[in-house]
Amino acid sequence: MLNYPAGEPLLGPIQTTTLDAILALQLTVAWAGESKEQTKRLGWWPTDLVDASGGGDLMARLLPRTHAWASLEAVREAARRADEQGRKGMAEPDQVRSIFFLGFEVDERLAERLAEHKRSGTAPAEALALPLQLDAPFTPDAFAKALQSQGKPPAYDVVPGGRQLKGAMPEPLEVAVRVLAAALVPVPEKYPLPFFRVKP
Template sequence: MSDIDMALTSQLVVAWAGETGEEHRLGWWRCDLASEYGGEDLFRRLLPSTWRWAALQGAREAARRVDAELRRRDHEPDRIISLFSLGFELDERIEERLADLKRSGHTPDEALPGLAITHDGWRPDIFWDWVADHGKAGGTTSPAGRRLSGSLPATVGQQARRLVAGLAPAAEHYPLPHFRRAL
């Protein structure tokens, strides 16, 4: 799996897990787009060939907005690198990759096998095991969220791994694991 695919998979899994709705998951953002009786039903009717992508993309957008709001709490929000804000160039590459995958005709599962965790319904133990499989992040609480220790990893894949690991321990609200970009 490429680093861009790894980052995109991580974003989509966390976005799915963070939803609130009929099938209550973590409840970090107010949307219910990737559940059978939530947005999934509407997307199936409107977008018969890409509804799975649309549901995940909608959840990802909800997560991105919450992430952006939390970053704005910091005195220098543009220096924060988070799972949903990896920097302009990387964010653009991830968007382009998502568009390419949607046009490919493959389902999300076929294109990004790491999304398998989203298929059997919400199982908190499986999600937190998935987070733990990304390693340990270590960090401290900051006004914006959970600032991870150490320097920003060199590759987007390594960044995504550390940022996912930074979700642990579980929190009532999205903890915004992040790095601070050097000046």
């Protein structure tokens, strides 16, 4: 169980459809950010954990039943750590909300939902409405279009550490994550860490 900082609001039930929509975006961004050298993707984190020609093959041999989920879970964790490292350099990082940090309670529920999927035996592409096929060749343009399809391009300021979105974070959690994903466009060389600031 995570220890919540003082003042972290307790949330009511979050629908599984909302959790699944968020996971679909998180896993897609995490996959797209894998090593440029090995996977020919964006190189935002130094991993090669999903493709069958790379780390995905090892996962398939080690975890034959759950390897697809295990690979995505591992690359999501790599993305989460890169996101966390970026937030640590900001003032009051606990008041930042990003694609991979939505508050301690939400993040815990997402991890629990991901574990449920992992146990289910259903393939990721069947369980989640992924905006891209994760076994298809990657192109930055297709990735950008998939993110832009999440909603209107948000306004943001480029600040030390990331892209700070203007205005308040939208109330529906799924909408907030779609806006954060859209703020990854234009797609840069380094992970741009789009984020909202929330009040304590």
